[in-house]
Amino acid sequence: MRILFFVGYIVFIVLLNSCDIIKPPYIENNTIDDTTKYSQKILLEEFTGFRCGNCPEAIEIAHSLRKKYPNNLILLSVHSGSYARPTSTRTYDFRTVIGDELDLFFGCSKAGNPNGMVNRFGYPNKTHILREGQWEPVIKQLLKQKPKIHLGLSVAYNNLTKEIFANVTVKYLEDSSPNYHLCVYLAEDSIVQYQRDDRKVPPDIEDFVHDNVLRDGITSTWGVQLSANNVVKGTTIQREFTYKIPSDKNWRPEKLKVIAFVHDKDNSFQIIQVDEKKLIE
Amino acid sequence: MKFLFFFIFFFLSIFDSISGDFLNNFQIGGNFQSDSYYYLPDSVIESAQTPEKIMSNNYLFLNASFGNFTFDLRYEAYFNPILGFDPRYSGNGLAFRGFSYKSDFIDITAGNFYEQFGSGMILRSFEERNLGIDNSFDGIKIYFKPAEGINFKALFGKQRFFWGESKSLVRGADFEIQLSTLFPKIFNDFTLIFGNSFVSRYQPDLDSRFRLPQNVLALSTRVSAELSWLSVFLEYAHKYNDPNFQNKFRYNGGSGVNINLATFTEGFSFLLNAHRYDNIEFRAEREAKGLELFLNYLPPLTKQHTYSLPAFYSPSTQGNGEIGFQTELTYTIPANTPLLGEYETNITLGFSRINSLDTTSVDEFTYSSPFPGIGKEIFYQDFFVDFHRKISKAIEIKGSLINSIYNKDVMENQGSPLYGKVKSTTIASEIYYSFDPKNTLRLELQHMWSKNDSTASSDDRRNGNWFAFLIEHSFAPHWFITFSDQWNYGNQNSKFRVHYLKLIFTYTHKSTRLSLGFGREAGGIVCIGGICRYLPISYGLNFSVMTSF
Numbered sequence: 105m106r107i108l109f110f111v112g113y114i115v116f117i118v119l120l121n122s123c124d125i126i127k128p129p130y131i132e133n134n135t136i137d138d139t140t141k142y143s144q145k146i147l148l149e150e151f152t153g154f155r156c157g158n159c160p161e162a163i164e165i166a167h168s169l170r171k172k173y174p175n176n177l178i179l180l181s182v183h184s185g186s187y188a189r190p191t192s193t194r195t196y197d198f199r200t201v202i203g204d205e206l207d208l209f210f211g212c213s214k215a216g217n218p219n220g221m222v223n224r225f226g227y228p229n230k231t232h233i234l235r236e237g238q239w240e241p242v243i244k245q246l247l248k249q250k251p252k253i254h255l256g257l258s259v260a261y262n263n264l265t266k267e268i269f270a271n272v273t274v275k276y277l278e279d280s281s282p283n284y285h286l287c288v289y290l291a292e293d294s295i296v297q298y299q300r301d302d303r304k305v306p307p308d309i310e311d312f313v314h315d316n317v318l319r320d321g322i323t324s325t326w327g328v329q330l331s332a333n334n335v336v337k338g339t340t341i342q343r344e345f346t347y348k349i350p351s352d353k354n355w356r357p358e359k360l361k362v363i364a365f366v367h368d369k370d371n372s373f374q375i376i377q378v379d380e381k382k383l384i385e
Numbered sequence: 386m387k388f389l390f391f392f393i394f395f396f397l398s399i400f401d402s403i404s405g406d407f408l409n410n411f412q413i414g415g416n417f418q419s420d421s422y423y424y425l426p427d428s429v430i431e432s433a434q435t436p437e438k439i440m441s442n443n444y445l446f447l448n449a450s451f452g453n454f455t456f457d458l459r460y461e462a463y464f465n466p467i468l469g470f471d472p473r474y475s476g477n478g479l480a481f482r483g484f485s486y487k488s489d490f491i492d493i494t495a496g497n498f499y500e501q502f503g504s505g506m507i508l509r510s511f512e513e514r515n516l517g518i519d520n521s522f523d524g525i526k527i528y529f530k531p532a533e534g535i536n537f538k539a540l541f542g543k544q545r546f547f548w549g550e551s552k553s554l555v556r557g558a559d560f561e562i563q564l565s566t567l568f569p570k571i572f573n574d575f576t577l578i579f580g581n582s583f584v585s586r587y588q589p590d591l592d593s594r595f596r597l598p599q600n601v602l603a604l605s606t607r608v609s610a611e612l613s614w615l616s617v618f619l620e621y622a623h624k625y626n627d628p629n630f631q632n633k634f635r636y637n638g639g640s641g642v643n644i645n646l647a648t649f650t651e652g653f654s655f656l657l658n659a660h661r662y663d664n665i666e667f668r669a670e671r672e673a674k675g676l677e678l679f680l681n682y683l684p685p686l687t688k689q690h691t692y693s694l695p696a697f698y699s700p701s702t703q704g705n706g707e708i709g710f711q712t713e714l715t716y717t718i719p720a721n722t723p724l725l726g727e728y729e730t731n732i733t734l735g736f737s738r739i740n741s742l743d744t745t746s747v748d749e750f751t752y753s754s755p756f757p758g759i760g761k762e763i764f765y766q767d768f769f770v771d772f773h774r775k776i777s778k779a780i781e782i783k784g785s786l787i788n789s790i791y792n793k794d795v796m797e798n799q800g801s802p803l804y805g806k807v808k809s810t811t812i813a814s815e816i817y818y819s820f821d822p823k824n825t826l827r828l829e830l831q832h833m834w835s836k837n838d839s840t841a842s843s844d845d846r847r848n849g850n851w852f853a854f855l856i857e858h859s860f861a862p863h864w865f866i867t868f869s870d871q872w873n874y875g876n877q878n879s880k881f882r883v884h885y886l887k888l889i890f891t892y893t894h895k896s897t898r899l900s901l902g903f904g905r906e907a908g909g910i911v912c913i914g915g916i917c918r919y920l921p922i923s924y925g926l927n928f929s930v931m932t933s934f
Contacts, residue, residue: 124600
């Protein structure tokens with residue numbers, strides 16, 4: 105019996121120490137003045153097509169840049185234009201409504217694939233469409249900037265209902281106009297499909313691995329407005345999104361990722377901040 | 386040379402005595418299960434397709450014991466997981482290995498183990514293969530029995546997460562005192578058991594947005610009393626603040642109450658179960674979702690209907706908040722009652738009802754929830770009558786009438802309005818006819834009237850009226866042939882009014898069962914014990930083997 109009391113005593117002590125009770129505020133008190141703890145991230149939207157023979161080289165450059173800036177560069181591959189149009193023998197269609205709308209607005213495929221936009225920098229001065237060799241200098245230049253906002257992105261996936269939940273917290277590190285819009289897109293990695301590569305003989309690569317492929321928007325192409333009024337430094341705005349994977353799409357949840365970014369709509373259209381999260385870590 | 390012979394003789398005699406001992410005490414057993422599917426395209430039902438075409442789940446369980454020692458081992462191989470199972474199970478390897486030592490006083494397990502405290506409201510680790518759930522622990526478990534009637538359990542471990550482990554640590558203890566065993570003279574013919582458990586989960590707070598509790602504690606207390614004609618079980622659980630993905634990061638504490646009551650008299654049995662769950666779902670990680678990392682188990686308040694059509698609308702337990710009850714009355718009309726002949730008749734009546742909780746949001750992170758607080762929204766309701774009777778030596782009949790209301794939005798659409806509530810009534814009957822001791826025919830007929838009350842048309846493959854039949858012929862002792870159909874002839878969308886035909890051959894030999902099936906699988910939500918998973922619509926061939934040894 106003595107041993108029983110001893111065990112009971114131990115359990116009681118453990119009990120008292122095995123719970124943390126959190127009292128409000130429930131939100132972390134991050135000091136908003138300290139901009140050094142937030143890093144600027146860059147989105148490289150690369151416009152490509154599976155029939156574009158020069159594109160694989162540009163894709164390789166994008167991948168090597170990602171390796172060089174692993175914490176600051178996010179890639180998105182937009183298949184659009186004539187090179188992305190399926191043929192009678194190559195029927196797989198990478199195109200998306202959002203990709204086509206972006207392409208039409210920014211005129212990327214018209215300028216000849218491959219090319220890309222780095223945070224859409226240079227718009228509307230018509231210097232936004234960049235060849236693969238021009239990407240890195242712009243990335244370097246933009247990385248020197250102090251971040252204007254911080255994005256907190258968390259995602260979850262319900263395997264049962266095939267629903268994606270994305271929660272985005274936008275923290276303003278500077279005062280801003282109401283133009284800031286939040287876009288949330290969906291991309292998939294490791295899609296094994298055909299790609300033309302003119303550096304190879306024959307140029308047909310049947311099992312090319314397509315990464316960062318834009319699949320759809322959880323928001324519309326231009327996103328949702330974050331605030332109807334001017335926003336003061338220090339404000340935090342939170343938005344939640346739910347998206348159900350369409351039943352006719354065989355996208356693999358373990359390869360999907362959510363890309364969220366804030367852009368200065370109707371003004372410079374420049375991307376202010378971006379982040380990405382895999383659906384299943 | 387002599388020396389060598391001596392050594393050989395010496396070793397042989399030692400080996401003989403050890404192996405003799407060993408073989409006398411050593412026991413090994415286990416089982417094997419293999420399920421494989423060959424998926425075929427079917428444009429009519431838009432069947433699920435996989436690039437692998439053939440997929441297979443395999444499990445081999447071995448249990449070896451030697452005196453006080455036991456060793457359990459389970460090898461699993463998913464090449465790749467059959468559709469409806471989480472693809473993260475892909476691969477093969479040892480999924481379970483546990484070593485235990487057992488004596489009258491202490492029982493120690495190291496490695497993998499399963500455990501349940503009380504009814505499982507704060508801790509239950511289990512394997513439910515048909516749902517793709519295996520949340521075994523990897524760690525240490527100690528049972529401790531200081532005296533007959535006093536049991537103490539303690540465990541430390543991490544939960545299995547597909548082929549890895551949870552990011553959290555789980556610590557738990559359970560104390561149970563059986564007063565009736567300790568004081569048999571006072572508790573004559575009366576069993577009384579008290580139990581207390583606690584479970585604590587540690588997961589570091591790496592979130593930059595929220596201030597999260599790293600240690601979350603859940604406690605429960607229970608009492609169970611049993612007489613020859615009555616049994617009562619009560620359990621109350623409390624969980625301290627556990628903001629998580631499932632409860633949308635609410636900081637409220639959680640609570641759960643379970644009441645089970647059953648009485649038996651000659652011919653009658655009556656049971657009443659009730660529960661109130663408020664934010665009591667407990668998982669091993671706060672980010673866990675779907676069928677991942679259940680730390681506790683919340684039993685449902687409804688009978689698991691055996692017929693396939695009413696089973697379409699089985700409710701899943703809503704751990705975030707629900708309140709309900711279930712009653713069941715069974716009466717056995719004795720044999721040789723006038724007009725009813727020489728065989729007995731069983732009739733069961735049942736009713737259950739589950740509602741939402743009446744909660745009011747206080748702010749973004751908390752809500753108030755008065756007790757008992759029955760909310761206005763119906764989650765589930767059913768009323769059923771079951772009838773079972775043997776007519777003659779050769780004929781046996783069973784029948785059921787089931788009327789239910791199923792809140793499909795809550796069960797299958799995270800509560801957002803889409804499908805509405807499904808009101809359905811099913812009539813099912815089964816007839817067994819034995820031609821001779823070796824040949825038995827079973828015929829099952831079911832009809833379900835069902836309607837969704839949503840104004841939006843729910844363009845899914847499970848709505849409106851259904852008809853189903855099943856014919857099974859058993860040629861004892863080896864063969865079964867089953868042919869069945871489920872026909873959704875009343876689907877709102879005329880394209881979905883299709884037949885789901887299936888043919889299955891089953892062969893059994895001693896403890897081995899082989900089956901080969903071909904046909905369509907209607908898919909949808911499949912529930913076992915209040916936990917549900919999604920099964921895709923498929924078409925093809927399936928082969929399964931089960932054996933135990």
